[in-house]
Amino acid sequence: MAKYLLLKHYRGAPAAVNDVPMDQWAPEEISAHMQYMRDFAARLEGTGEFVDGQALAPEGTWVRYDGEGRPPVTDGPFAETKDLIAGWMVIDVDSYERAVELAGELSAAPGAGGKPIHEWLELRPFYGVSSPTVTE
Amino acid sequence: MDEALLRSLTPGVLGILVRRGADFAAAEDAVQDALVEAVRAWPADPPRDAKGWLVTVAWRKFLDATRADTARRRREDRLDEEPAPGPAPDVDDTLQLYFLCAHPSLTPSSAVALTLRAMGGLTTRQIAQAYLVPEATMAQRISRAKRTVSGVRFDRPGDVATVLRVLYLVFNEGYSGDVDLAVEAIRLTRQLAAVIDHPEVAGLLALMLLHHARRAARTAPDGSLVPLAEQDRGRWDTKMIAEGVGILRTALARDRLGEYQAQAAIAALHADAPTAGETDWAQIVEWYDELAALTDSPVVRLNRAVAVGEARGPRAGLAALAALDEASAGSSGRGHPVPRHAAVAAYLHEHAGDLATAARLYAEAAGKATDLAERDHLTRRAARLNALLRG
Numbered sequence: 195m196a197k198y199l200l201l202k203h204y205r206g207a208p209a210a211v212n213d214v215p216m217d218q219w220a221p222e223e224i225s226a227h228m229q230y231m232r233d234f235a236a237r238l239e240g241t242g243e244f245v246d247g248q249a250l251a252p253e254g255t256w257v258r259y260d261g262e263g264r265p266p267v268t269d270g271p272f273a274e275t276k277d278l279i280a281g282w283m284v285i286d287v288d289s290y291e292r293a294v295e296l297a298g299e300l301s302a303a304p305g306a307g308g309k310p311i312h313e314w315l316e317l318r319p320f321y322g323v324s325s326p327t328v329t330e
Numbered sequence: 331m332d333e334a335l336l337r338s339l340t341p342g343v344l345g346i347l348v349r350r351g352a353d354f355a356a357a358e359d360a361v362q363d364a365l366v367e368a369v370r371a372w373p374a375d376p377p378r379d380a381k382g383w384l385v386t387v388a389w390r391k392f393l394d395a396t397r398a399d400t401a402r403r404r405r406e407d408r409l410d411e412e413p414a415p416g417p418a419p420d421v422d423d424t425l426q427l428y429f430l431c432a433h434p435s436l437t438p439s440s441a442v443a444l445t446l447r448a449m450g451g452l453t454t455r456q457i458a459q460a461y462l463v464p465e466a467t468m469a470q471r472i473s474r475a476k477r478t479v480s481g482v483r484f485d486r487p488g489d490v491a492t493v494l495r496v497l498y499l500v501f502n503e504g505y506s507g508d509v510d511l512a513v514e515a516i517r518l519t520r521q522l523a524a525v526i527d528h529p530e531v532a533g534l535l536a537l538m539l540l541h542h543a544r545r546a547a548r549t550a551p552d553g554s555l556v557p558l559a560e561q562d563r564g565r566w567d568t569k570m571i572a573e574g575v576g577i578l579r580t581a582l583a584r585d586r587l588g589e590y591q592a593q594a595a596i597a598a599l600h601a602d603a604p605t606a607g608e609t610d611w612a613q614i615v616e617w618y619d620e621l622a623a624l625t626d627s628p629v630v631r632l633n634r635a636v637a638v639g640e641a642r643g644p645r646a647g648l649a650a651l652a653a654l655d656e657a658s659a660g661s662s663g664r665g666h667p668v669p670r671h672a673a674v675a676a677y678l679h680e681h682a683g684d685l686a687t688a689a690r691l692y693a694e695a696a697g698k699a700t701d702l703a704e705r706d707h708l709t710r711r712a713a714r715l716n717a718l719l720r721g
Contacts, residue, residue, distance in 0.1 A: 195438065195439045195442070195461070195499070195503075197462075239464075239466055239467055239470055240470050240474075241470065241471075241474065242439070242440065242443075242463075242467050242468065242470045242471025242472075242474060243467070244463075244464070244467050245462075245463050245464065245467065246464070286439070286461070286462075286463050286467070288437045288438055288439055319700070321699075321700065321701050321702040321705065322700055322701045322702075
């Protein structure tokens with residue numbers, strides 16, 4: 195019973211094995227990819243392991259406070275150096291091993307040529323609630 | 331509308347339906363329907379016999395569902411099978427239900443969810459809120475759990491240890507949403523203690539009460555952790571402590587020691603001390619020795635090292651820690667590190683006067699903490715020592 199965040203990256207993760215940009219795929223291949231992820235989420239809802247999932251637009255912006263009375267600083271879109279998150283899914287599973295197993299399955303979503311994309315997904319545990327221990 | 335009463339009646343009503351021949355999953359659905367109806371109807375028209383009312387309504391719901399199901403099947407298969415209502419012997423099935431809800435074929439999270447629903451009478455929404463998952467997810471988790479145990483024979487004796495583990499899991503989830511799971515776990519463990527005479531059930535109940543009695547003092551108003559030594563003991567619930575100690579004494583007198591009784595004994599020694607300085611650490615070390623013999627757990631031996639550090643000085647604690655490291659390196663190589671290992675090492679080094687090592691280990695421990703309050707607490711400790719070292 196631990197929650198994990200599965201992060202998909204636009205940029206910042208190691209390159210996928212089947213590394214073809216999505217705009218080069220056939221339309222059916224894109225549909226198959228999306229369907230795979232929908233099916234995956236539906237199946238996890240069925241097993242009682244799904245918590246949340248959203249896709250994110252690629253236009254990320256860094257924002258920073260720039261002093262009293264001044265507007266926040268932004269770096270503008272499309273900075274070359276930053277990581278970009280494409281979307282996330284939150285799962286609630288019995289063990290770390292199960293979380294890895296599910297991340298592996300999601301990474302097998304079909305890509306170009308209908309072959310698994312083998313993309314790298316980031317797996318991050320949530321902080322839990324404090325539990326009493328004998329010594330405290 | 332007495333929701334506590336309503337929920338306490340749940341397992342009894344469920345047990346009667348199952349005894350009469352209802353399948354567990356269908357019976358559980360029917361009881362939930364009856365509870366919903368009770369919430370609606372009772373404020374205006376409270377029944378004289380609450381349990382009887384629930385049994386009647388739940389049984390009617392069950393029959394309605396079965397008839398609808400049977401009619402559908404008849405249409406589909408042209409089969410005619412009306413389930414015959416079985417006898418309703420006057421036995422308490424609560425214990426059997428506990429065993430069923432904690433059945434070993436269920437994953438821990440499913441067992442917890444099913445226990446809260448079937449034994450606790452909580453709604454799916456309440457359980458989902460408590461575990462911070464969507465209601466649809468929790469509904470699926472519960473219905474899968476019901477399917478998993480639907481073929482399990484009701485009369486076979488179950489395993490008390492599994493039930494206790496599930497209840498302790500519920501207790502450790504603490505508080506979120508509109509249900510206090512620690513209070514719920516205590517209530518369910520009390521109910522279990524009433525139907526089974528078992529020293530470890532009493533041990534777990536005592537342990538929960540002793541932990542729970544100190545809950546108010548465990549966090550500061552800003553939500554940060556207050557370590558045991560710095561807690562305001564005036565905020566401990568002395569009545570609850572006295573009850574826990576009483577239950578523990580009775581259990582220990584039966585001379586069938588188990589790990590919950592041993593843990594409760596340690597908690598009782600902490601609760602007994604008027605000040606942190608007066609804690610009987612020597613006796614706590616002895617209880618850790620008992621606990622280590624029962625469980626052979628590295629976590630227990632880690633906690634024992636803390637107690638040794640308090641009883642015989644930080645150097646002795648560090649020696650106990652080194653012995654633990656050697657044992658785990660010898661047996662399993664470098665497997666999963668024991669949680670809080672770095673935090674314990676940091677604490678012992680701090681008290682031994684090696685502040686630089688302690689600061690480094692506190693920072694390492696903060697990075698490994700699995701809960702937020704603990705991470706913040708450890709980070710503050712590291713920062714405090716670093717400030718001292720600079721100053």
